[in-house]
Amino acid sequence: MKPRHLLASLAAASMLIAMPALAADSAQDFVDKAAIGGKFEVDSSKIAQDKAQDQSIKNFAQTMIRDHGAANAKLETITGEQKLKVPTALDAQHQGDLDKLQNAQPPIDPAYVDMQRKAHADAVDLFESYARDGDNAALKTFAQQTVDTLKMHRQMIEKIAAAQDSITGATTPAVKTTNTPNAAALVPGANSFTETQAKSRIEDAGYSNVSKLAKDDQGIWRGQATKSGQSVAVGLDYQGNVVADSK
The missing domain is CATH 1.20.1260.10 (Ferritin, core subunit, four-helix bundle)
Incomplete structure (x- = not known):
């Protein structure tokens, strides 16, 4: 190999060695x-x-x-x-x-x-x-x-x-659920909504005059509200479902 070609090859090799595998x-x-x-x-x-x-x-x-x-x-x-x-x-x-x-x-x-x-x-x-x-x-x-x-x-x-x-059926809600809220029924389960958050979510669902909110032993927030001029008992479950019954 000619000296000039040898020097070029050595220079190229040294550049490859100096470069990190992943820049x-x-x-x-x-x-x-x-x-x-x-x-x-x-x-x-x-x-x-x-x-x-x-x-x-x-x-x-x-x-x-x-x-x-x-x-x-x-x-x-x-x-x-x-x-x-x-x-x-x-x-x-x-x-x-x-x-x-x-x-x-x-x-x-x-x-x-x-x-x-x-x-x-x-x-x-x-x-x-x-x-x-x-x-x-x-x-x-x-x-x-x-x-x-x-x-x-x-x-x-x-x-x-x-x-x-690792969560097993022992902590699975009594009503089988998916990531889509079950609008037909309130689902028991550990509810992390605060009272303020529960009130806000119920109001977002179209209710007003939300009051007397309390979380029951099934983890469901229950209270009173008004919708379409009617006083209703309303509930909010851990999934965010809001369900009401006319009184």
Whole structure:
């Protein structure tokens, strides 16, 4: 082999060796993905706090709001110092998922858990990659400092998912249900709606003058309300079904 060709071959080989197997995102790409992911975590968790029924999921959502809110603020500070731009809106995919969650009929718990499992798997991959191979020192440090928290979140949601999967018929409502509310009958079951939330949901169903709300031993909120000029006894179950009987 001629010396010139040999040198060219050696140079090409050295470039291949120096390149990582999976190149990390550029600084701006990392910021875009991290910021959108973080905003989605907070926004979806706010919905879950309001609409989820399982208390462990509500607690997880509160942790997400706190931890990702803090991480989002820190990322925004760093990007400002680095003269980078932080996206202010979700991308189409995340916005679509958020809309589905917001508009879903209770229980939303399974949908939220599935979204969180995927979101944290993606986040851990993103932050691990940038923590290892990132091209911006400040953002690389941020990724290194944040990835362990993301891994902890991933473990938390996987445990919740496993617990949800292990639920047996002993805790299944007496009336067989699906994710679609059963409008014909109130379904007994652990009800995580607060009194204020129950009143608001009943009002959203077209009732007024909602009063005397109390949760019975089947987990059903019962009270009095007015609809179409009639006083009715009204109930709200854990699925969000609102059923009334004329008095």
